Amino acid sequence: MSRYFMCPDCGHRMKKIDSENYYCPFCDPFGSEDEERLPLSEAALIWGSSGEDEDYTFGYSEEELRNELYGG
Numbered sequence: 001m002s003r004y005f006m007c008p009d010c011g012h013r014m015k016k017i018d019s020e021n022y023y024c025p026f027c028d029p030f031g032s033e034d035e036e037r038l039p040l041s042e043a044a045l046i047w048g049s050s051g052e053d054e055d056y057t058f059g060y061s062e063e064e065l066r067n068e069l070y071g072g
């Protein structure tokens, strides 16, 4: 009975929301449940105030963060 569904778009296994609803974490923009991604503006502030620590990039590239922080 534990059947899962494959995403028709990318072929990845879809995640279950409830008994009838599934989503694809690779295609669905609302699919990030583990890591809620910070907005770039906030991530850049934290990254900047951490001394540009690479542990605080929050999934953004340094270039993105730098552009956000210093304008670009």
Ligand SMILES: [Zn+2]
Pocket: 007, 008, 009, 010, 011, 012, 024, 025, 026, 027, 028
């Ligand atoms: Zn997909």
